[in-house]
Amino acid sequence: MASPSSDIVSALTALLGADSLLTEAADVAAHIEDWRERYRGPAACVVLPRSTQEVSDVVRLCHAHGVPVLPQGGNTSLCGGAVPGTDGQPPVIVALSRLRRIRSVDPANNAMVVDGGCVLANVQEAAREAGRLYPISLGAEGSCQIAGTIATNAGGTAVLRYGNTRENILGLEAVLPDGAIWDGLKALRKNNTGYDLKHLFIGSEGTLGIITGATLKLHPLPTAFCVAWVGVSSPDAALSLLGRLQSACGARLSAFELINDLQLDLVLANVPGRRNPFSASHPWHVLVELSDNSPEVELSAVLGRVLEEAMEADLIEDAVLAASEAQRAALWEIRHSVSEANKKAGVGLTTDCAVPVSAVPTFIAQATEAVRAIVPDLPVIVVAHMGDGNAHFIPFFTYPEWEAVADKEAMAHRMRHVVNEVSHALGGTFSAEHGVGRTHIAEMAHFKSPVELKLMHAVKAAFDPDNLFNPGRLLPPAA
Structure with a gap:
C-alpha cells in the first residue's frame, strides 16, 4: 500500500x-x-x-x-x-529559489517589485543600478532570500537609520494555505482601506502563507561613506558615544555595532583574511558608519571631530577611520564574519534580545551574571546592533566543553531562558530579528500574555484552519 x-x-x-x-x-x-x-x-x-x-x-x-x-x-x-x-x-x-525575477524598478516612486526567491544581495544590486538603496543588510545577504527576510521581519545592521524589514515593505503577494493567491503588490505609501494585511505576513514565519512577491521601499543611494573602528572600555562608554554621534550626525548615522573582545578574537582566529584594526587590545569595539549624499570629506570631518572630542572625554581608547573603500569593506567584513567564526569555534547559544537602547549596558551586565551563575566563568560573546537595542548575547562553549554537557537541550534552554528573563525585566523581548522558529516556542508560551496568544491563534485558524503551514513553528500549542 x-x-x-x-x-x-x-x-x-x-x-x-x-x-x-x-x-x-x-x-x-x-x-x-x-x-x-x-x-x-x-x-x-x-x-x-x-x-x-x-x-x-x-x-x-x-x-x-x-x-x-x-x-x-x-x-x-x-x-x-x-x-x-x-x-x-x-x-x-x-x-522558492526559482522565483528570482526582478519584476520592475520604479526610481521615481522609490519602489521595486521582486519575486520572493530573489537573493537579498541581488535585490540590493538591482536597486543600486537604478541609483537607489534597498537598505536591509545582514551577514547572510549573499544567500538569504527576500521572502525569508520578510517572513522573519529581518533586521540587520542598518535598522538604526532605515528601520527593519517591516518598515521597507509596501506590498506583498502571497499564496494562502488553500492555494488562493492574494495580490497586494500596491506601491503606495498611503492606502487606508481597512486591515493592512501585509503586516500579518511580515514576521509570520511561513505559518500563514507563502510570500511569492514583494513591493519594496527604496531610498536615495548614499554616495559618501565614512567608517570608523573604535575601541572602548565598556558598553556604557559605547552608549555615551552613540549619544554624541546622534546629536552631531542625525540621520547620517547609519550603523553603530558593538562587539566584545572575544568575538573579535574568534573572527581573527577562524576566518582567513580578517585583520585586527588595532595593534593593542581593547575590551569592547564599535563599528560606526556615516552615510550621505554630501561630499565624503564632510563626513570624515564630522566623524573625526566627534571621535576627537570623545577621546578627550575618555569615552574611547582608540579609533581608526577607513581611508579607502577597501578599508571600509575590510572593517565591515569583520562584522559580517561573526556567524562563520562562531560556528567554526564552538557552540554559541545565540540569543536575540532587544531592550531599550539605554538599557543595553545593564542587559549585558545582568545577562553575564545570570549565565555565570549556571556555569562559572563561562565565556560570553556579545554582538549588538546597539543603535536599535538588539543585543545578541551568546553563552559560548568550545566543542569539547559542549560534548561534556550531559543534557544539551536542557542546558541550551536554561541558558537562553535566564538571558531572556533579564531582557523581559528590562522591558525587552526575546526575539528581535531572528524569529521564533522552534527554538523559542517555549519562550512564546512563557512570555506572551494569554490575550496575545489567543489573538495569534485566532489569526492562524482564520488563515490555516487545518494547521498545514509550517506546523510547530512560531506558535505554542493552543491552550
Whole structure:
C-alpha cells in the first residue's frame, strides 16, 4: 500500500514534472538541515516551482491530500524555523529559489517589485543600478532570500537609520494555505482601506502563507561613506558615544555595532583574511558608519571631530577611520564574519534580545551574571546592533566543553531562558530579528500574555484552519 509521502510525490510529479521535484537523499539533504547543523528532520520531497501559479497549484494539491507545507527561502534561519521537525507527517518543502525575477524598478516612486526567491544581495544590486538603496543588510545577504527576510521581519545592521524589514515593505503577494493567491503588490505609501494585511505576513514565519512577491521601499543611494573602528572600555562608554554621534550626525548615522573582545578574537582566529584594526587590545569595539549624499570629506570631518572630542572625554581608547573603500569593506567584513567564526569555534547559544537602547549596558551586565551563575566563568560573546537595542548575547562553549554537557537541550534552554528573563525585566523581548522558529516556542508560551496568544491563534485558524503551514513553528500549542 502506498505511503502518504509516496502518494503526494506521485501527484506532484504528475502536476509539475520530475524536474521540479527533489526526492533523492543527496539532493534533499541541504533542505532538511539548517546551515549550523543543529536541526534536521524528514521531508516528503522538495518542490521547486517556477511561478506564483505553480506555488498555488502545489499548495492546492497538498491541501487536498492533507499534507503539511514548509515554505523555504535561503535556509539561513538561526532558530530552526526553515527545516522540518521530527514530529508529525513529513512536509512538502516548497523552495522558492526559482522565483528570482526582478519584476520592475520604479526610481521615481522609490519602489521595486521582486519575486520572493530573489537573493537579498541581488535585490540590493538591482536597486543600486537604478541609483537607489534597498537598505536591509545582514551577514547572510549573499544567500538569504527576500521572502525569508520578510517572513522573519529581518533586521540587520542598518535598522538604526532605515528601520527593519517591516518598515521597507509596501506590498506583498502571497499564496494562502488553500492555494488562493492574494495580490497586494500596491506601491503606495498611503492606502487606508481597512486591515493592512501585509503586516500579518511580515514576521509570520511561513505559518500563514507563502510570500511569492514583494513591493519594496527604496531610498536615495548614499554616495559618501565614512567608517570608523573604535575601541572602548565598556558598553556604557559605547552608549555615551552613540549619544554624541546622534546629536552631531542625525540621520547620517547609519550603523553603530558593538562587539566584545572575544568575538573579535574568534573572527581573527577562524576566518582567513580578517585583520585586527588595532595593534593593542581593547575590551569592547564599535563599528560606526556615516552615510550621505554630501561630499565624503564632510563626513570624515564630522566623524573625526566627534571621535576627537570623545577621546578627550575618555569615552574611547582608540579609533581608526577607513581611508579607502577597501578599508571600509575590510572593517565591515569583520562584522559580517561573526556567524562563520562562531560556528567554526564552538557552540554559541545565540540569543536575540532587544531592550531599550539605554538599557543595553545593564542587559549585558545582568545577562553575564545570570549565565555565570549556571556555569562559572563561562565565556560570553556579545554582538549588538546597539543603535536599535538588539543585543545578541551568546553563552559560548568550545566543542569539547559542549560534548561534556550531559543534557544539551536542557542546558541550551536554561541558558537562553535566564538571558531572556533579564531582557523581559528590562522591558525587552526575546526575539528581535531572528524569529521564533522552534527554538523559542517555549519562550512564546512563557512570555506572551494569554490575550496575545489567543489573538495569534485566532489569526492562524482564520488563515490555516487545518494547521498545514509550517506546523510547530512560531506558535505554542493552543491552550
